[in-house]
Amino acid sequence: MPKIGLRINGVQVITEVRGRDRLIDLLRGMGFMSVKEGCSAGDCGSCNVLVNGELVNSCLMLAVQARGCEILTLEGIGTEEKPHRLQLAFVDFAASQCGYCIPGIIVTAKYLLDRNPNPTEEEIRRILTANICRCGGYTRIVEAVKKAAGAI
Numbered sequence: 001m002p003k004i005g006l007r008i009n010g011v012q013v014i015t016e017v018r019g020r021d022r023l024i025d026l027l028r029g030m031g032f033m034s035v036k037e038g039c040s041a042g043d044c045g046s047c048n049v050l051v052n053g054e055l056v057n058s059c060l061m062l063a064v065q066a067r068g069c070e071i072l073t074l075e076g077i078g079t080e081e082k083p084h085r086l087q088l089a090f091v092d093f094a095a096s097q098c099g100y101c102i103p104g105i106i107v108t109a110k111y112l113l114d115r116n117p118n119p120t121e122e123e124i125r126r127i128l129t130a131n132i133c134r135c136g137g138y139t140r141i142v143e144a145v146k147k148a149a150g151a152i
């Protein structure tokens with residue numbers, strides 16, 4: 001099997017990949033279980049990660065394509081000991097129900113805030129159209145992102 005080198009959450013790793021492995025397979029296989037598989041077709045955003053700062057459905061990217069890339073998953077955004085302000089806001093607003101969609105949503109929200117620290121509610125809602133919450137908790141999710149952005 002070919003080996004690739006990449007950085008995951010700031011840590012350089014070298015790993016073997018099979019040709020048809022997707023990035024989600026690689027990440028979950030390495031223990032990054034925040035990366036969730038929902039639709040497997042690029043429609044739900046549950047598997048979202050940042051690749052070189054760009055928002056990517058990891059179910060649609062081959063692992064070998066990540067060679068030399070910088071990957072960020074929820075685990076690299078914040079930890080229980082040192083949570084990101086998005087994570088704190090999601091707790092404050094009880095924005096997680098079953099929680100399955102939330103890692104991908106926080107990755108999407110971080111992508112937005114990295115580019116636009118003061119998004120409007122419309123901009124938040126527009127980018128979150130890339131993420132499906134099957135529990136339907138969108139109101140609290142949007143409020144949490146607004147709080148993390150300092151809008152409320």
Ligand code: FES
Binds near residue numbers: 037039040041042
């Ligand atoms: S599992 Fe990748 S977008 Fe749904």
Ligand code: FES
Binds near residue numbers: 097098100134136
């Ligand atoms: S909180 Fe359950 S799918 Fe979003």
